[in-house]
Amino acid sequence: MDLYAEKAQVTQAERVPTSPLRNDKNEGVGVLARVPSVATIQSFAHLNEKAILRKMDMRLIPMLAALYLLSFLDRGNIGNAKIEGLQEDLHMTSDQYNWCLTVFFFTYAAFEVPSNLLLKKLRPSRWLPTIMVAWGVVMTLMGIVQSYSGLLSARLFLGVAEAGLFPGVAYYLTMWYTRDEIQLRQALFFSAASIAGAFSGLLAFAISKMDGVGNLEGWRWIFILEGMATVIVALLAYLFLHDFPETATFLTEEERAFVVFRLKYQGQGIPAKGAGVEDGLVRPRVAQAEEFRWDYVRQAFVDWQIWVNVFVYWSIVCPLYGISLFLPTIIRNLGYESSTAQLMTVPIYITAAILAVIVAHFSDKMGKRSPFIIGFLCMMIVGFAMCISTSNPRVVYAGVFVATCAIYPAFPGVISWLCNNLAGSYKRSAGMAIQIGVGNLGGAMASNFYRQKDSPRFILGHALEIAFITAGIIASVILLTGYASINKKRERKMREGGLDNYTQEELSRLGDKALTFRYMY
Template sequence: MASYNSPTEKVDVMEAETVNASDRSGKGEFYDGKGIRAVPGTTLESFSHLDEKKILRKMDLRLIPMLALLYLLSFLDRGNIGNAKIEGLQEDLNLSPDQYNWCLTVFFFTYAAFEVPSNLLLKKLRPSVWLPTIMVAWGTVMTLMGIVRNYHGLLVARIFLGVTEAGLFPGVAYYLTMWYCRHEIQFRQALFFSAASIAGAFSGLLAFAIAKMDGTAGLEGWRWIFILEGIATVVAAVLAFFILQDFPETATFLTEEEKAFVVFRLKYQAQAGNIDTDQVQVAQAEDFKWKYVWSAFKDWQIWVSIIMYWGVVCPLYGISLFLPTIIKNLGYTANKAQLMTVPIYITAAILAVIVAYVSDRVGKRSPFIISLYCVLIVGFSMCISTSNPKVVYGGVFITACAIYPAFPGVISWLANNLSGSYKRSAGMAMQIGIGNLGGAMAANFYRQKDGPRYILGHALELGFIGAGIIAALVLVFSYIQINRKREAKVAQGELDQYSAEELSSKGDKALTWRYML
């Protein structure tokens, strides 16, 4: 696979779309006020006077902190029911173990169902409008969850929490691909996703502190967990309306030339380095067509990646929803159980960023993903093999420290191998949406009657991790074979049969496309 890493490598532009354009740079690049439409002959060398690292730093500072905050609150709000449970939610609402598990499960049904539509709406309604809007909605639902009085009230609240939260994670995961190149994306995904790990740490700390409000205004401590965290989400959403940017073409913090450079470099990724410049694949048209969505549903790699996704998402939700309960059932008090989750999540967040940085530098995804899945097997094997609290806690610690670095890699790997913005949008939403049905399964892995050892839950996690490893290996060997076949066809001159427009329409199925391993 060849991709450019600096502004000095030349790639000729075949596309010439200049609507009300004027030459603002004096170098032959054309701008239309909505971004760049480059004329024939423009190359990356045209932007060699720009500092690429400085531009990336500007993007990081303006995008990542706000996105991380949004996801921190999202993950906090969907997982805090586990903290509320050990503070008395189940007893106060008279929930049976099965009823509690159903309240966890229904979230994922609506969460999965609304992810693809939400990602398509993201393109239509702009991220700076759509993301804060759904955030206000789920913050309101979360706040109202603090006043539910019975099983049915909690069940309905969790259903609507799934509807309103559905668009955030797939939306942001896709949104980042509209700013960063393939060899840069996992580090940014990890910075964003590590907020989930930090949320786990904050969840324990906040629950420990908020539970002290028990009896305030006549409400139990677990109710205040929902109410205060829901209000915090709404406040953050209001800020997001003013802070979030949409796409590089309209970024207020970039100059016109910087916008042009960011858009340009995104268009010419994953192309074989020995292709004649007259046949370089251009970016897929941004006009929406249902064929782009349909092509995602027909793409085999997305369905295989969903199985791989289950291999990490089932452990993720198993840990996030049940970690406080698992630790408490080892013999610790509720307060200590809340606090003992903190070092696990902090360590996992740090490792997620480190692994992502190395993965981007190496330009590989699969070696890290498969290795981390093997570490997951070690962690859950420790949990299932003994009732010793120290060994089980160590196993859970190891497991979390593999889950959080692996998750951004799984998301980034599929994003790296889908071409065309609408297909990538739909494909990522499918992976995350259908994949999150694994959360519905994981919500029922750790049954109350199986405590304190939870052998069934740990065994099921091991089974899904094994399936994830197999799926990852299938992708690796398939990508290697496809890349070799395309190189052979190019060497035989088959590329001459296609125009630039035909290559563009084929997206990641074009002879010029090389899958990332």
């Protein structure tokens, strides 16, 4: 049955009574003081769902976007610093510079799963700003490094500090929004990366004019000022971030109960015995906070879909980091001055951000992920093929434009596709961290794609991007056919009465392996 069908109107007398519950802060999720003891979708028919979503959007998305904007700005501004003289002033070779890019991803990948598990146990409103303060301090200190070894060490610690933000926020959003709403919110959050790319060029152009102030080079001021800005925003985040729907003070008790209810039954088909079904209405027991079990983490590590999805992730993240780390260099090597190269990145990123939001809206509306992802992967191949086929600056710039405008809409799609198909909060937390952690090793690879000795055409770098994108298309098709096959098998088993063999508790423990769960593709 469709729990999100048109709601029937009910009177005040028909509303379900409420009962008190405990507040268990040790689980990191506060349970509502008063929620419906017996709930149906009709119990909430009088609520304005769109108004509640707007309220959530206004309280959550702007602050999360600001956090990610600064995160992406701080990890990618080394590309802007490079064309302002970083490599020459620290007497680094091009290979040493590439190593400074690469080591960031080693620690970044290693600490993502532990950080996501801590986010579930601790309060997001404390954990996320804390790690943000840490990387802001590291970024500021990068402005005073005096050697290759100093920069290398700073990038290692930057990876440790930044590791928890993106997978943490991507998972955090799944605790507020349903499967068919999540990509738009992921896109709004992730579009901050596009804006960061544009903002980075403008900011670097302006800050580089401080060259000589305080006897410091302009590229040092890029690190120092952007690091200080990160710390300031992190302190504000302590005040403005919210934890979970169950404890959201900007929602009424009834609105909090509704948000929890709609999340509990997303992705499920027919309720199992013991769920409480009368007249076609689901009357669930009040959900308690899910207890942590290492088995949930193990399930994530052995789930086939996560590892296949990693290849799709690589096909997007390799071009993403290739573009973000080297776009100013690529444009400068086409014959433009460094200041012009910084400014020419701006229209690319702005256009990509707008497209990401528009595409996410239609993907959520259609309830489909794979057609958009595969389509944009094909578009990326066209863009990089334009870059590799000629040395004409205008054609190369157009190719980069096309590729970037495909990368940024595709990225929220691949994140949403996996989180839509993982059930159980701890498994989803671990699974998304694996996807993003292992997936971001693609950034380590991409940071070595564009070697200085291959300039100005960077044929090897563009060819490697095309190879990864092709692998991603193949992996997407595997996921698509696998999901469709499993859904059909589950539907057949349910028609044969297979659901009678399970209780509600057993299906809950099975998560996305339950007969009632349907994969989104």
